[in-house]
Amino acid sequence: MSKKITIEPVTRVEGHGKVTIHMDNNGNVYQTRLHIVEFRGFERFVQGRPYWEAPVLVQRLCGICPVSHHLAAAKALDVIVGAGTGEGLTPTGEKMRRLMHYGQFFQSHALHFFHLSSPDFLLVSTATPPSET
């Protein structure tokens, strides 16, 4: 009997996902698939909005890494307003963005270590019923 194992939801990422593992009659895995089950349509609905809204709108793509999306939109705005691809930024502007990026980096790693990974590694016996995951 071929068998399918479904892991849903995948909880250690944003971007609601599901993993299906497909096995043949002998129980060997022949395919593993990652499904991104969420579609929100940012690509279309940011169009037509005031351009200065973009950094704040795209923050909502991901509550785990909002600053990264904010900075990406800010870079796009640089081009739109004629500040080029970096050379038009003031030194202070560039430093601020670097600081924000490092802050995001630091926050993301702390979050991943303290809230996402460590409890799974350290508390797995109490946090997860044996029948699951």
Next chain:
Amino acid sequence: MSKPVIATTSLAGCFGCHMSILDIDERILQLFDLVEFNKSPIDDIKKFTKPVDIGIIEGGCCNSENVEVLKDFRKNCKILISLGECAIMGGLPALRNGIPVEECLHEAYIGGPTVQLNTKHILPNDDELPMLLDKVYPCHEIVKIDYYLPGCPPRADLIWDALVALITGDPLKLPYELIKFD
């Protein structure tokens, strides 16, 4: 007395509200003393294993799976809380409500300037994927919601105060500073 049981989920949200729950910082240890978590991304329990007292919903409903999960929460939770703008009114994803869903899919997968590899113009259409809804719906249009905590995301202090008030039965005081919408 056994501890109240809490479950949480993220529907059409960004997990920002869950991040805000974690922003209660070291009080999370107190929270684990006060309550027991069931189905939630926080402990990775994927299915309800017992009746739940407080269900916390982040995000509105943008696809059939969101609706199923939300109904499952209503069935298993005594109290349901809509946490954040998306759950309360659809939030940012509801900006697509004035646009045909086909246009959104086309922009994302076929016509958008950053689409490069989809030469066969395929739209996601796998059996494993949930059906997209025509619009993004706030949770209270699908099931009964008992409490609403506003904010994008709601402040960590707001979440903490509301949970403590619910658990202890004390009246909830919400100073103006805590009710922020961004």
